[in-house]
Amino acid sequence: MINSIRTAHRPKSLVPAGIGALALLTLLPTVPAAAAAPAQDPAPTSAAQPQHRSITPAERRTAAHLDALRSDPERLQAFFTALPKGGDLHNHLSGAVTTEYLIQLAGENGLCIDATDTAVRPPCGPGTRPAADARTDSQFRQRIVRAWSMQDFPADQSGHDHFFDTFGKFGEATRDRGKLLANVANTVVEQNQFYLETLVTPASDSARKLAESVGYDADLAAFHRKLVAGGKLDKVVTEAVREADAANAQFREAAHCDTRRPDPGCRLPVRWISQVSRGSSNERVFTQMAVGLRLADRDPRFVAVNLVQPEDGESALRNYSLQMRMLQYLRTQYPDVRITLHAGELTPGLVKPEDLTFHIREAVLVAGAERIGHGVDLVHEDDWRGLARTMARRGVAVEVPFSSNKQILGVAGDDHPFNAYRHHGVPVVLATDDPGVSRIDISHEYRYARETYGLSYPELKDLARASLEYAFLEGDGLWATGSARAGYRPVRACAGARPGIAPPSADCARHLEGNPKAATQWRQEASFAGFERRYGGWR
Known part of the structure; x- marks a missing residue:
């Protein structure tokens, strides 16, 4: 599932992927005819956005069906669960x-819960009790749920603080990475998604020790040479590869992938993103970046690097520009590795006004981010409209997790820049962030987009398409370059393919076989065909 070869910049050298991607190559129903009319920038209102691409009869009937479900919550929920929803590109594994299940793992691993509801290693001394007690004590169980998630969190704590505090409380229960992935992958498939990029911290302890042994050097080129010298950095990367191997083996066992009844998650293509703790010391931040980038350059299961932890933290704010320059330098050493960054996860009052004016800009223009996560403070950036136009021109997508933005920052509805991004043509993808902590799923996020911004069915469909179009999955895509804003026009090899009527042409089949990204997009289009038949009476 997570063993395929990443050659995003070298598509001709692709080899078949693991179980998930191999399954894709056998799914060759046809792709729906893509609309070719150029898309226009939608108006920045909360009402339904006007459509500026051709709408197929099946889409029109499905849209009418969705409109008719407004007063039927149960059937509306079924609609959004069944809706194909692309991939999740902003997903923290431990928080997903x-x-x-975290409580179950804590019990199975003999962990204890202390007076602050934090999971700690055994033995369970005074003031602690076995996590396994939660199996039979429902009040104890609910207390842990409230401490480890956003469910009914205490009124005396802000959503921002409670959200980030949860990770320290359940952290000890997240050591079995493969089991965590099995839980998350099954959920992703059950939510009718087709791809996952999830964030982890590779070889964390060894990276810390390496950083401390080398020490910080403001000359970033010299610092990098010191890390590489004597194979020190490669030793950490090798450990990270072994971690991934162990996680993959544990995943396959937990998900029963090698049995006659494998879990749904076994067929899901998954890629890892290395996360860097932006609140750490400068030497640790740079070293983690170098590990993540070198790892992605060597191991195809890893595709990108990201920065995590609160963007408003003291160290994160003080060193923000330096960290962008660190990535700028490291990109010269690892030019094929992708970068996506948490940027603009800030609001007035959370930080000083001047800190709202440049984070997204530097992430894009200095660090070279191809996607940004959250981007909530867009309109506070200097020349934000010019920045948005630059993002649109470069195809820099914004990953939008509505629930997370509301819970952490209190930003929702018209206060959210969702429509501002769309109005300026910035690619938008919906994501979950930490759905386990938030107690939501991706269907909730799509339904929120519909009910809050009045999105039509074709607009929801194009959001799902965008989440695969801007994924870091290897190979060329199904859609012609630059066609996302023009209605998603298939590449020449697959031009004329029709939904559910005939298999792809020989040229199209070869394109799918050689490009996992295109194959994954094809799988979603086939799913849309079935979805529209079910909800739009398509023939």
Whole structure:
């Protein structure tokens, strides 16, 4: 599932992927005819955005069906669960696992819960009790759920603080990375998604020790040479590869992938993103960046690097521009590795006004981010409209997790820049962030977009398409370059393919076989065909 070869910049050298991607190559129903009319920038209102691409009859009927479900919550929920929803590109593995499963793992691993509801290693001394007690004590169980998630969190704590505090409380229960992935992958497939990029910290302890042994050097080129010298950096990368191997083996066992009844998650293509703790010391931040970039350059299961932890933290604010320059330098050493960054996860009052004016800009223009996560403070950036136009021109997508933005920052509805991004043509993808902590799923995020911004069915469909179009999955895509804003026009090899009527042409089949990204997009289009038949009476 996570063993395929990443050659995003070298598509001709692709080899078949693991179980998930191999399954894709056998799914060759046809792709729906893509609309070719150029798309226009939608108006920045909360009402339904006007459509500026051709709408197929099946889409029109499905849209009418969705409109008719407004007063039927149960059937509306079924619609959004069944809706194909692309991939999740902004997903923290430890925060994506269901809280109930974390409690189960804590019990199975003999962990204890202390007076602050934090999971700690055994033995369970005074003031602690076995996590396994949660199996039979429902009040104890609910207390842990509230401490480890956003469910009914205490009124005396801000959403921002409670959200980030949860990770320290359940952290000890997240050591079995493969089991966590099995839980999350199954959920992703059950939510009718087709791809996952999830964030982890590779070889964390060894990276810390390397950083401390080398020490910081403001000359970033010299610092990098010191890390590489004597194979020190490569030793950490090798450890990270072994971690990934172990996680993959554990995943396959937990998900029963090699049995006659494998879990749904076994067929999901998954890629790792290395996360860097932006609140750490300068030497640790740079070393983690170097590990993540070198790892992605060597191991195809890893595709990118990201920065995590609160962007408003003291160290993160003080060193923000330096960290962008660190990535700028390291990109010269690892030019094929992708970068996506948490940027603009800030609001007035959370930080000083001047800190709202440049984070997204520097992430894009200095660090070279191809996607940004959150981007909530867009309109506070200097020349924000010019920045948005630059993002649109470069195809820099913004990953939008509505629930996370509301819970952490209190930003929702018209206060959210969702429509501002769309109005300026910035690619937008919906994501979950930490669905286990937030107690939501991706269907909730799509339904929120519909109910809050009045999106039509074709607009929801194009959001799902965008989440695969801007994924870091290897190979060329199904859609012609630059066609996303023009209605998603298939590449020449697959031109004329029709939904559910005939298999792809020989040229198209070869394109799918050689490009996992295109194959994954094809799988979603086939799913849309079935979805529209079910909800739009398509023939």
